Structures are given as C-alpha cells and as structure tokens.
Amino acid sequence: MKKKDSASPRAEPKKKRTRLAPEVRRQQILDAALVEFNALGFTAASISKIARRAGISKANIYVHFANKDDMFETLLENLMRRSQGNWSRMQDVQTAEEFVDRLIDSAYDGLTDDTIAIARLLITEGHRVPHLLAKWSTANMQARIDRQALVDRLVAEGKIQPSPLTEHFSLAMAPVVYSAVTQMVLDKEKAAGEVQAVKDAHRKLLSMLLRPA
Amino acid sequence: MKKKDSASPRAEPKKKRTRLAPEVRRQQILDAALVEFNALGFTAASISKIARRAGISKANIYVHFANKDDMFETLLENLMRRSQGNWSRMQDVQTAEEFVDRLIDSAYDGLTDDTIAIARLLITEGHRVPHLLAKWSTANMQARIDRQALVDRLVAEGKIQPSPLTEHFSLAMAPVVYSAVTQMVLDKEKAAGEVQAVKDAHRKLLSMLLRPA
Amino acid sequence: MKKKDSASPRAEPKKKRTRLAPEVRRQQILDAALVEFNALGFTAASISKIARRAGISKANIYVHFANKDDMFETLLENLMRRSQGNWSRMQDVQTAEEFVDRLIDSAYDGLTDDTIAIARLLITEGHRVPHLLAKWSTANMQARIDRQALVDRLVAEGKIQPSPLTEHFSLAMAPVVYSAVTQMVLDKEKAAGEVQAVKDAHRKLLSMLLRPA
C-alpha cells in the first residue's frame, strides 16, 4: 500500500509560488522535458514528472505550451537548431592532413549527449513529427551537399586524393553514425571505449586515403 | 482521431469465433505486435490495437501471453533468433574480390525489415529488456570477433591487403549501420535509393582497399 | 515479468482426463469452493482457483453448476443441512445438571470449522442469497422456539429454576454466538483459548442459575 504524494498532503515543505519570465520558465520546462523524453520516449514520459522535475505544477506547463506534442516539437526544434554542424570553418583548409583532422575532430566532438538525444528521439518518435523529420532530413542533405562540394574542390585543387570515397563522401562519415548508434545502445563506459577506437582508426584510414600520392 | 463506427450496427461481419492451435495464434499475435511496437514503441503500442490487428479479442491475448512485457520479450527473442547472421559460409573465400562481394551482399541482404525492426526496438526500448540487449550485444561482439579473425587470416594468407581498415575491421562495416539508420529514419523510397548508393560505393571502396597490391 | 501457467505450456505432467460420477465431481467442486469462498469471500474467490483446487478444468465446473451463484447457493444449502442442531436428543433430560451439560457440550461442539464457515459466509455474503438467509433465519427461529418450549416444560416440571434467563432463553445462548464471532476474528490459537474460557464460565453460570433451589 504505497501512498502517492498527493495522498499524504504534507510531503514537502510547500515551495512558494514564484513568478518567472516566460522564456526562463519555458527553458526550465524544456530542460526537464529533454531528460524525461530521452529516458522514456514520448508516450511514456509524463507531464507530471516533467513538471515535478522543473519544479512547477502540471497546470503551469499548459500556460507555456499548448500540449504535450507542442512541447515535444519545440524541444526538438530547439535541439536541432543548437546542434547544427558548422562547415563554414572548414573552407580554408590547406592540406589533406588538416582536412582530416578538422573533419574528425568536429564530427566526433559533435556527438554530444544532446545530439545523441536528438538522434535517438528522431529515430524513436520521428513519425510523430514528420515535418521535423523532413526538416532534419533536408538539413542533413544540405550538409552532405556542402561537404561533397568542398571535397570536390579539394580534389580539383589536388589537395586530396580522389577515390571511391571522395565520389560519395557520405560513406566517409558512416563511422560517425556508427559511433552515434553505439552510444545509444551501449552503456556510457563501453560506448566511450568503442567510440574512441573507431575514431582513431577512422582518422588513420582517412589520412591514408586522402593524402595525395 | 478516427471514430469506430459503432453507430452503424453492421460495421463488421461479426466474425464467428475461430479456434486455432496455440502456436498459430501466438504467431498471429506476434506478427501484429511487431507492427504496432515498431510503429509506436512499447509504451504507446496498445494491447487493444494489437488484438484488433490480429483479429481477436483483447482477452485472448492474455490466454497466450502473460502480459505485455512477456509478449514484447518473446517477440524480440524470436526476431533475434531468426535474423542471426551467417558467417560460416564466408570461411572458404579465395580472393579479395570474392570476399568483398560476399561480405557486401550478405550484409546488405541482412537489412531486412525484420532486422531493421529489431534494431529499432532495441534502440528504443532496449532498457526495458536489459538481458536481451546484453544478449544481442554479446552476439554482435562475437560476430565482430569472428569477422576480424577471418580478415586477419586472409591478410596473413596474402589474400587481402592490410590497411587501417583490416586492423579494426568493424570500421569497414560502419556503412551498413549507416544504411540501417537511414532505413529507420527516411521513408521507404528515399531510404532505398540512398542505401543502394551507399552499397555500391561501399563495394567499390572495399574492393580498392582490400585487393592485394 | 511473471508468467502465468498458461503461458508456459509444459508446467505440469498433464493429468489424464478422468470421468467421474456426477455426484462425486459435484462434491469435489463444493469442497474446493468452500475453502475458496471462505478464505476470500464470494467475489474474490475465482472459478479458476476452485477448478484448480478440485483438479478439473474451469469449463467442467459449468457442466455441474449453472454458474457461480448456483454453486454458492448449493454450497450454503448443503452446509446448512449438514449442521442443523439436534434438539431431539435433549428431550429426555432429567436434571438441570444434565440439561446444562448436554446444552453446553452440544452447542460448543457445534462450533466446527464448517459451521463457522457458514456463519461467516452468511454475514459476509448473505445479501446475495436472501432466500437462504431467510431460510436460515427461519430455522434458527424454530430452533429457538423448540428450545424455549423445552425450557418451559422443564421449568413447569420443577426440574429447572425459573429466572429472566428462562423467560427469554436465547439470551442463554448468546455466549455461543460470542464464541463464534471470536473464532471468525481472532487467529485459531487465540480464539481457542478465549472460547474455552467462555465455555467454562458459561457452564458454571448456567449451572448456578438453572439448578432448582
């Protein structure tokens, strides 16, 4: 016979109600939401727990978001905005070595918990927000195109060696996806080891393949 | 939000109750369950809908499975059993060309809907069945070890060319994972195209890298 | 994730189906039913468990009884028939002492587990079978009248002493009811002690009150 908080009325010291600027509250809620959605998925995550984690009342959530879907969508949108890769800084690389180093570093640095969280949510709950999925898909496609263009230019300039890899360069990024999935499935410790190993081998391989003869 | 047409009394032909052998019914239920679990995840999938999809009553589900968890576990276990990769047939390859062809073909052929389904479920709901996740993890680990052993032998025999790739061969399989994720996230048509492209490039790249000098 | 028997099909060695005379099966079922009803009450008792206890299938119960209510009613009726007090044997008592001894002995001997079971079921579930309750009530009333007639006769014959007790003799039986309730509420051990004490005091009191001056 366990009692819910609501049943035993004197559970906690009854935080005073504090009034915050909307944007602040919104972000607090979204932070809490990310944790819950990520741990349990959209359906299993509950508004109650998100509210409790954010330190506010359930009803207050509906002051800031229209409903659960809205909250989820906003969350995903924000996350996507925040973690957009930054290819502009790679435009001025001079050597294959430099290219590989920057590529590897920025790609694996991009595998933050947040990014993994988005990816996971998109795999898990993507069907729920098809327009976001589409948007993400488009963004990825564009990134791929930009990357390919850069690679093509570097090949043309003779700075990197042409190969099947340079022809369909997304192949060269597959190990990053592999690492992401590893982080989704394995526990943190095991994942970290495997990712490090893949990263090192990945760098070596690219160095070898891209260095001009 | 569709409504069932309970208002029009002759909506469905009121199927007479049909009695089937337990194994048959069980499989019907599991088939329906796969669809639902895969589309919505464990929590959001509902027994009601699974039952309706299987064409039986909700209660009948509980004649064949102890509960939702039992059903899910059984499903995953069956799927895992069914889609175990078959590496034994690769032991007798004679040339790099042959090795690459068999590898690529068997790997990409392995990306059936069922396999994608398992992978997706394990990413999404793995935490729910840690022992199955562990089992899967172990199986994958073993497959990797077997693969690596085979590669090492072929390198030793001079049949394939050593490189960073042959040292950490799971890197060579990353594009398969990439393809799997693509199939999870993109709609079938787009996915098929991308996967085909990756597969071709993948084959070319491996051929180039593994062919002995 | 516990499994029900039905889910793990090879739980028990699969007793052969044996065909028994209807009356035998009926009694087996009723015996099982008494245990279950008594332990859990009508609603909480389940046909499944009764069937399992009787060593037959659920469906077979419906061969012998129309439904749960029928079973319950039959059970209660049988029990009531079996445990009807026997006042005829007291008609020929000659002394107050003898009367008291026979009365006390037969009354407390009547507090068998079965009788307690009936009483409990009638208190608990009497509303479910008002006609049985009425019947029981009537039977008790008659017993009371018989008893009172006997007492009046013995008083008239000068064999026992008149008093407020002999005027409304059911008062003299109240301690038996008290003992019955004790057995319903306390655990067996404690109950036994208390009942014994009450019984002894009861006997002493009646001896004192009924012995002619």
Place this chain on the structure above:
Amino acid sequence: MKKKDSASPRAEPKKKRTRLAPEVRRQQILDAALVEFNALGFTAASISKIARRAGISKANIYVHFANKDDMFETLLENLMRRSQGNWSRMQDVQTAEEFVDRLIDSAYDGLTDDTIAIARLLITEGHRVPHLLAKWSTANMQARIDRQALVDRLVAEGKIQPSPLTEHFSLAMAPVVYSAVTQMVLDKEKAAGEVQAVKDAHRKLLSMLLRPA
C-alpha cells in the same frame, strides 16, 4: 441489472464541476465508500460505484486516495477512532442498579450503524488489514481488562454480588455481541425487535445477578 439511460441524452443535468476543499471531498468519498464496502465487501465494491455515489468522477477518487486499499484503510481507521467506547464515565457508579443501567445503556447505544459497519467489515475483510485488526483486537482487549477491573473493585466494595459472571465478565457482554450479529444478518425491522427484547432481558438478568444479597 439496471441500465443507465445513456440513450436519452438529457438523463442527468450534467453537473458542472464543483471544486471543494480536500477534506470535504475526502469525507464525501469515505461516506460513499462505507455504504458500498459494507453492502458488498471490499472486493465486490467498485470504485466506479463509489464515485457515482459520491457524485464525482472515478479519477477524482485517485486525487484524494492513493488506491482502493488506502481508501479502505482510511475508512476503517476513521470509523474506529470515532466509535471508541467510553468507560471512564462509569468509574463513579454507586449501586449495582446504577451500574447495570449505565452498562446496558452505553453498550446498546454503542450499537450504532457505524459500529455495526466496522464490526462487519472487520469480520469480512479483516485479513486485508491485519494491523488494523490487531489494533482493534488490542483496543477490545484493553476495554475488557478495564471493565473487569471495575467489576472486581465493585465486588470488593460489596456493591455488586460476586458470581461466575463477575469472574469472567466478558460473558456478561456476550448478548451485546449477539445483538450486533443479529443486526448484521437480519433486516433492520426484525433486528430492532429482537435487539430490544434481548436488551430488556439482559438488563433484568444482570440486575438480578449483580444486586447484592
């Protein structure tokens, strides 16, 4: 088997939702619960019906109680608190006559519907809340000890006559239990008559037995 007239759309005035102080609602619910539990027992009583009787939604019950068990326990606890006998006022009796009158009056006045309800629930469902049963048992035991002490004192003071009854005084209270059971089993009218008769005879008997010679 009555049907709700869901067909005629204006069956009930569709009460607007009313918001009450928690203690008030809790009590409303407990009142409704008492009726249902008492009429049907714990298991057969349904949350739906309790809610309907209390005029609120099923879900609202769970705002005020953790679950059915919690509700039942709270109910029983409250009832027990409310109906604790009051023996202190009997300490200063001066004569046997006064003692008997106060005893009989307070004992039979104590047989309120509430008390009968508790007693019934404890007999029926006591096993479900062993700690409450124990508490009740202890309280009763203590009351018995207090009573016996009082009686012993009055005997020592020569105010009441010693007898087998004064030695084990709970025997003297047996008719009260008998009356309680009568009220549990018979319908209100019949019960009232029988209880009154028992009460009168009980008073007469005690007067006779306890009056000093």
Place this chain on the structure above:
DNA sequence: CATGAATGAGTGTTCATTCAT
C-alpha cells in the same frame, strides 16, 4: 503567471462464462 481540484478517455489486466471439439 500559477495552481490544485477535477475529469474523459484510455490503459493493461482479470474474470465468469461460452463454444467447438
């Protein structure tokens, strides 16, 4: 802006009962 009380719709699960064999 903030909340606690309230609720409709839904969940997984159980059960007495029926049907086909």
Place this chain on the structure above:
DNA sequence: TATGAATGAACACTCATTCAT
C-alpha cells in the same frame, strides 16, 4: 463428461488536459 481456446464486460488505475480561483 471434459477441456482449451475464446470473449464481453468489468475492474483498478493513469494520464493529458481543463477549469475555478
């Protein structure tokens, strides 16, 4: 007679959401 498969109706309970304050 006997049973295992099947089901409709109910149950306790949860949840996203709304309303009154």
